[in-house]
Amino acid sequence: MSNIIYLGYYFKVQPVQLGVEILIAELGYAGFESFMETEEGVTAYIQKEDYHDKILNDIQILDSEEFEISFTSEEIEQVNWNHEWEKNFNPIIVDDKCSVRAPFHEKPDTEFDIIIEPKMSFGTGHHETTHMMIQHILKNDFEGKSVLDMGCGTGVLAILAEMKGAKPLDAIDFDNWCYLNSLENVERNNCKHIKVVEGDASLLSGRHYDIVIANINRNILLNDIETYVKTLNEEGLLFLSGFYSEDIAIIKAECNKQDLVHVDTLKRNNWVALKFKK
Numbered sequence: 363m364s365n366i367i368y369l370g371y372y373f374k375v376q377p378v379q380l381g382v383e384i385l386i387a388e389l390g391y392a393g394f395e396s397f398m399e400t401e402e403g404v405t406a407y408i409q410k411e412d413y414h415d416k417i418l419n420d421i422q423i424l425d426s427e428e429f430e431i432s433f434t435s436e437e438i439e440q441v442n443w444n445h446e447w448e449k450n451f452n453p454i455i456v457d458d459k460c461s462v463r464a465p466f467h468e469k470p471d472t473e474f475d476i477i478i479e480p481k482m483s484f485g486t487g488h489h490e491t492t493h494m495m496i497q498h499i500l501k502n503d504f505e506g507k508s509v510l511d512m513g514c515g516t517g518v519l520a521i522l523a524e525m526k527g528a529k530p531l532d533a534i535d536f537d538n539w540c541y542l543n544s545l546e547n548v549e550r551n552n553c554k555h556i557k558v559v560e561g562d563a564s565l566l567s568g569r570h571y572d573i574v575i576a577n578i579n580r581n582i583l584l585n586d587i588e589t590y591v592k593t594l595n596e597e598g599l600l601f602l603s604g605f606y607s608e609d610i611a612i613i614k615a616e617c618n619k620q621d622l623v624h625v626d627t628l629k630r631n632n633w634v635a636l637k638f639k640k
């Protein structure tokens with residue numbers, strides 16, 4: 363799910379002494395972000411190239427202490443979402459109500475029409491998690507609500523939220539490409555109430571929102587949910603995506619710890635988008 367450099371590590375557990383679940387938990391602590399169980403073991407992904415050496419070191423410790431594992435790592439090239447977009451020429455239409463399209467697409471007949479030139483940022487609507495977050499936004503009342511879009515990517519979710527009447531909005535991403543790309547897309551869609559900021563959850567102290575949207579990944583969410591909840595006004599809503607069905611329990615447990623109530627679940631190809639209420 364990265365828009366930067368995406369490193370993929372392929373692991374084989376030999377033998378599975380403590381079980382794949384525990385290996386996945388340990389890999390999570392080491393900084394990996396998503397996991398797929400395969401017949402041979404686990405495929406785990408990490409987003410940032412900077413972590414490469416640290417991860418290799420952690421994995422070697424893990425190997426000697428807890429597991430007998432072998433692994434290979436593979437660097438996956440930076441994704442240029444414009445090329446993906448051109449390959450999938452058709453605009454994305456969600457629930458017949460919202461289209462996400464490139465400037466060169468013809469204008470579809472939908473209530474909401476979002477124009478995105480993604481370049482290197484994630485968020486064209488092709489991905490399941492973006493699609494489901496769009497569905498959540500379409501289903502909920504955003505009129506006059508203050509909104510945080512954390513991990514904004516192309517800014518697509520904040521843009522739709524503004525089109526549905528939300529204001530003011532903060533769209534935050536820690537990646538410089540996404541920050542610059544969101545600025546462009548916000549302007550391209552004529553949004554007037556979105557402030558795009560480069561950074562992460564450490565910027566949130568003292569800020570308050572009626573709705574927080576975060577489509578990131580399991581580990582960042584587990585780390586940052588507490589901070590998001592502190593920014594939520596009473597009766598506020600939190601929408602979370604970027605993880606698989608297997609992670610629902612751990613995400614719900616973290617939200618329950620923060621006294622949030624789970625109210626809605628969307629699933630698409632094993633990806634999940636959850637809605638909570640304060």
Ligand SMILES: C[S@@+](CC[C@H](N)C(=O)[O-])C[C@H]1O[C@@H](n2cnc3c(N)ncnc32)[C@H](O)[C@@H]1O
Pocket residue numbers: 363365483484485486487491492495512513514515516517518519534535536537540561562563577578579582604
């Ligand atoms: C899965 S993409 C989602 C993009 C867009 N919101 C969407 O729904 O399509 C996750 C985004 O979160 C950003 N991100 C990852 N970790 C972050 C963090 N700790 N703080 C802020 N942004 C982060 C990434 O740069 C990426 O643009």
